[in-house]
Amino acid sequence: MTAQILDGKATAAAIKSELTARVAALKEKGVTPGLGTILVGEDPGSQKYVAGKHRDCAQVGIASIQRELPATATQEEIEAVVRELNEDPACTGYIVQLPLPRGIDENRILELMDPEKDADGLHPMNLGRLVLNEPAPLPCTPNGILTLLRRHGVEIKGAEVVVVGRGVTIGRPMPLLLTRRSENATVTQCHTGTRDLSAHLKRADIIVAAAGSPHLVRGEDVKPGAAVLDVGVSRNAEGKIVGDVHPDVAEVAAWISPNPGGVGPMTRAQLLVNVVEAAERSAGR
């Protein structure tokens, strides 16, 4: 079997074209959605992701507000920019690009954000709303993964899903989304403390590999016919992305997300969805 591709690039392009019409409708009502980004430091990966987010905004008609601080910025300096975007009426939603430099209290920064402007769905209030099954902006990568699966017709209901990783942006929220009644998946969360990862992976209908460990998931660990999402981003000596999924998985799985070109573009597309939804809510108020 050679796996079919979960094409994030094409799916994100379709979502962006749908959003373009929604943004135009908002503008007719006098509302221009605006995405703010706060980037601290000079990490090339983060710079690239933020630049991509603003390119996407330009494509769909969302205004861009960019704030950049040096790696030496203090907690207080970053918090001042958060307060500024909380107050800026042109900014309907914003994100703080993660990770923040060592020594900065990331949770405190996230808590300081206006939860109504939290375009990443990572504010504790919004994560709490997700736990309580209340409407909230959804974390972009987990929601992007669900959208990618749905739009390719991969059955989520009743599926055994293994999530590898427990980070704030993907691993922690992913099971919360998958176990909602609308998804009804059964989830096992694995991490560096899991005793026999291979045994869990072999039972999975869907694998979300978000450990940041190059080629952690191998063909021999995967059930034939499974869907495998590669979320890991490590870099080799030439700076090329190496995912968490070994290429030989494509011989066993029914579906595989390429990396790059899979989950990354979907993360960016879901961010735009959150910004547009926030603007639509404010237009309705």
Ligand SMILES: Nc1nc2c(c(=O)[nH]1)N[C@@H](CN(C=O)c1ccc(C(=O)N[C@@H](CCC(=O)O)C(=O)O)cc1)CN2
């Ligand atoms: N505030 C946040 N910070 C971070 C998040 C997040 O969701 N919110 N997730 C990641 C990084 N990320 C978004 O910010 C992100 C990662 C990857 C891509 C992407 O489009 N990747 C391309 C490849 C790009 C390359 O060549 O390097 C792809 O997969 O095709 C977009 C966004 C951590 N921080």
